[in-house]
Amino acid sequence: MKANEWIDLRSDTVTRPSSGMRRAMANAEVGDDVFGEDPTVERLQTLAANLAQKEAALFVPSGTMANLLAVLAQTRPGDSVILHRDAHPYQYESGNMAAVAGVLPVTLPGDFGILNPENVQSHIDSGADHHRSPTTLISIENTTNRGGGAIYPVTTVQKLGEISRRHGLRLHCDGARIFHALVELGIPLSEYAQHVHTLSFCFSKGLGAPVGSILLGDKQTIERAHRFRKMLGGGMRQAGVLAAAALYALENNVERLKDDHKRARIFREELEKSCAISFPLPSPTNIVYLDVSDAPSLASRLREWGILVLPVSKTRVRAVFHLDIDDGKLHRAIEAFRNVIPRCL
Ligand SMILES: Cc1ncc(COP(=O)(O)O)c(C=O)c1O
Structure with a gap:
């Protein structure tokens, strides 16, 4: 059977770039993005930052790297991170937050992959006791993969944002499939983004691009993430061919x-x-x-x-x-x- 004859329902990552997307990739203007000289990557990062109304954006090879950079940029080794026990970074990212970032995942239950803000609050560790691991980051996932594609209510994200600010913590959203939530609710990306410190999303899940994710946040955090991207070998040279696919995905495949x-x-x-x-x-x-x-x-x-x-x-x-x-x-x-x-x- 030819590849395109299979009915492949395993994941929304199996899509192949359409001819329109391939044309956009072939025509992309490129430069060396490690030198910060790729105009198409720049265009993508600016567009994504504007959509989320965040100061800065960083194009990365995968959702896994975006989540890891969010952890590396916002924690220190020995800190703890609160996340759902079904969250992708805990279940499916090779234990990278423990192995690479050196943080302690504190996993909580919650219906359909959604954290309960009161429960999160009661598990925050201030770090006052030096025996313990201070909580510095809360990480959520929208939509929830193992939770059946559930949509985080905006009010829940707002409450988590308030809790994180009150306790001096950071809040990250793994928005690999955030556009699925946005089209159902009919709201802009900024509606969620305003409540979180960092947000990532993927161009290769449902949006039809072959590769690529983006991390958004304030300038200082994205600067730090940029340094860690380099450290992990995630700097890409003429990445404009990939950014062109991502731009095409945003323009054509969201609605x-x-x-x-x-x-x-x-x-x-x-x-x-x-x-x-x-x-x-x-x-x-x-x-x-x-x-x-x-x-x-x-x-x-x-x-x-x-x-x-x-x-x-x-x-x-x-x-x-x-x-x-x-x-x-x-x-x-x-x-x-x-x-x-x-x-x-
Ligand atoms: C919710 C979620 N986050 C992150 C990822 C990781 O993305 P990638 O496969 O691009 O590393 C996935 C992958 O399916 C996912 O479903």
Whole structure:
């Protein structure tokens, strides 16, 4: 089967750059960004900073690096960072905050990947007792990956912002999929950004770019992050070809995220009619989790139908809707699921 014939629902990172995006990349004006001379990177950073109404922005290769730079730039080794126990940096970033930044992750529960501000407040360590690890950063994720694509209520982020300021801490938002939240709520990026010190988002999740994320914040913090980017080998030379893809993604692929949410909803509604499947979490955006009796076996049976899903545990699979899944592919996926999952009598 050719790559573009698969119906790949494993992640929204699997999209391939469209011909329009490839043209934009081919035509990009470039320079050496390590010398600060790439005009397309500069244009992207300025646009992103303006959208968030933050002082500065830094283009980085990945969401993982953006999160790590946020930690490195806003903590010291031995500090503690409060985050949800399902948060991406804790679950899926190779333990980098402990291994590289030397901080102690303090993980908390919360419905659908969302932290409860009162609970966060009660876990803040002032560091007055030298036996303990002072909290200097709170990190949230919007939308929540393992929480089923849940959207952080703006009021919750506002409360966390107030708590962080009251305690002299920093608040970071891993906004890998923040545009999914924004199109659903119909609000601008700055609405969330005003409550956090740093915010990152990805061009390669749902927005269709092959690579790239951005970190936003005040000048001093982004300066520090820039130094750490260099230290980690994340300085990129003629990165304008990548920044051009990111600019194209921002200009063309944001509003259409609503289509992915609609397809996720239809997919779920159609499959809810099957008995041997349940949906453990709400699916307000593009991520749908399904509980089944044997996730790896379901994934391999679906593979025979040309459908790829991601088993995330023995009994849970994930299906994610994105730019490369149109209505035709959606309906083929529903049909395949119906064929491999037993129906109710
Ligand atoms: C919520 C979230 N944050 C961060 C990342 C890391 O991004 P990257 O794969 O670009 O390192 C991901 C990746 O899927 C993610 O889902």
